[in-house]
Ligand code: ADP
């Protein structure tokens with residue numbers, strides 16, 4: 345094993361030489377407290393920065409062994425240390441030290457959610473941190489003196505503040521791990537009690553802005569307070585009991601005037617499939633992990649989806665039991681989004697009128713009288729929402745300010761008034777008696793079994809130009825898979841660019857190892873999740889990278905479903 349002094353001398357030897365000389369530094373070096381590894385050197389100062397990692401035995405780090413002992417501890421402590429690295433880097437790194445990205449030292453860490461990622465990997469044996477370094481150059485000449493400052497002054501200070509427990513803010517670390525463990529415990533209680541969602545009293549749901557996911561600051565935010573009829577009490581192993589609104593499996597409406605906080609509540613529920621940082625305001629908002637946001641998404645591609653429960657009798661006799669289109673309408677896209685979610689095992693559908701196709705949600709009594717069912721292909725959701733629950737086990741939480749026709753289908757009705765929820769189920773029951781909707785139920789046939797689609801392996805071609813595999817991501821919402829661009833702009837529960845990258849690679853893994861066996865999409869996503877449980881995110885990449893975060897199976901499936909090259913094979917019930 346080469347030592348840090350070997351690295352220093354090697355650096356000095358290449359000073360002023362061409363950039364490629366940095367390649368010779370790849371490999372491992374022992375530093376006094378840890379090992380530094382130069383995993384991959386960038387091609388030039390403008391390319392993506394070089395990949396580095398540092399590793400220490402967990403015992404030598406001084407971290408309490410209990411953090412590495414549980415999955416929750418590993419994820420939460422790993423997340424904490426990644427953020428800590430970013431914080432230390434901001435303090436220590438001078439930054440620009442020459443051409444292009446020279447001088448940068450960076451790590452991937454998330455936003456307000458705490459996700460499993462591979463920038464920090466904690467196990468009972470070792471703690472590894474993966475980061476990027478912009479190796480410095482003047483034009484294309486090695487700046488060894490600058491590199492020496494980065495690797496022997498800045499980096500050791502950063503790493504000392506991340507890898508050594510003695511230098512960590514221990515109370516903050518503990519709080520983050522315990523919050524995560526408490527969130528897991530609450531999730532288990534949701535399942536035991538048949539709840540699909542929980543929003544704690546005191547939760548702060550509104551965000552600073554549409555582009556700033558931190559909590560709305562100051563006295564402006566009205567904390568959540570459960571209506572007494574829905575209040576329940578759950579136990580947190582660390583922080584003690586907690587009360588809040590528990591929603592059982594069922595069909596639930598959130599009503600209220602415009603600007604009273606309906607969409608804000610629904611968005612918090614969408615994000616409740618993930619864990620949040622302590623102090624986020626939503627750390628005690630927990631939704632069934634199998635909850636899917638459903639919205640209209642016109643223009644998306646659909647391949648072989650049975651949307652006949654919602655859309656039938658299309659003009660020109662088009663079959664909707666295996667419906668394909670490169671350019672879906674609002675209602676067909678929303679129907680496909682529901683059917684695909686069910687196919688992947690969704691247990692809760694989250695729907696906001698603001699982002700729905702209105703003709704998909706309801707057809708009122710007057711419209712039913714004017715346009716007979718035989719002339720209307722759409723069976724609106726209002727006529728299917730109970731079947732979704734009773735036949736397919738999927739609950740719905742629907743935000744609506746506009747249509748009272750859903751009253752008849754609802755188990756619970758909640759009104760948001762000035763950001764405070766009120767239970768209205770009793771009042772609504774009276775109203776149903778006093779003012780019947782006059783609608784005729786119009787589902788022609790029962791909402792039957794769903795076919796299981798089998799993606800053809802030939803749909804997935806990762807080649808681009810001279811590269812046999814070229815898969816990358818831009819931001820959170822675009823994957824480039826071979827020559828295909830997958831648009832995920834309206835897949836709202838994909839929240840981190842690390843998840844997006846991982847999704848692109850996960851599709852490739854499925855395309856190589858699972859779909860060629862003729863497996864279904866649903867089984868493929870289960871298989872993928874098992875692979876990730878067993879082997880971690882590193883199974884996705886042939887290289888040692890630190891820029892992946894774990895996506896849910898639903899988002900991987902959503903990306904596959906939106907691929908324009910997707911073709912699906914024979915389906916069976
Ligand atoms: P709706 O969907 O009922 O029309 P929104 O959820 O869009 O209303 O909320 C309207 C505005 O009120 C948003 O700017 C949102 O940030 C803010 N808001 C939502 N909930 C709260 C709250 N609990 N406290 C303070 N402001 C809130």
Ligand code: MG
Nearest residue numbers: 606607608698
């Ligand atoms: Mg709204």
